[in-house]
Amino acid sequence: MITSAQLRAARALLGLDQRHLAELSELSVPTIQRMEASDGVIRGNVDSLMKLIGALDRAGIELIGDNALSQGGGRGIRLKTVHAPDPRQGKRP
Template sequence: MITAAQLRAARALLGIDQKVLAERSGLSVPTVQRMESREGVIRGNVDSLMKLVGALDAAGIELIGEGTISQGGGRGVRLRAPVVKEPDSGNSGAVEG
């Protein structure tokens, strides 16, 4: 599975535009645009997704699923889950005296 955000990030890491990715994957530019415009996991034709993932893999992109460890070397990015902060109770713990 690949998300639209992963697809946009992968393309940015490779420094390629949608046209180049379309050419490398054998897809049309509108198909790549449609995939990138979605939120969350990209859904669609399995053959198209396999072509897309294959082209990214051939270019050196490692897709990292949620909660999995990357075994590969090299540079990359990963979106961390947001840290939920505890509400401030107004008590800093300082003692007046």
């Protein structure tokens, strides 16, 4: 499974635009756009999802599910389930 947020983050980490990701995954640009516009987990054709995940994997992206450990040794980020305070609100004494 992959969420739309993971897809957008993966594309940003790789420095790819939607067109380039579409080429790498052998999908159309409108398909990538629909996937990124999804709410939460991306739903769709299993073949399309497998092409997308395969392309991301070949490009060096490791998808990490909820409560899963990362086996990779590269750098990355992970979204916490509890969000940090808004840094724009300043520090409190």
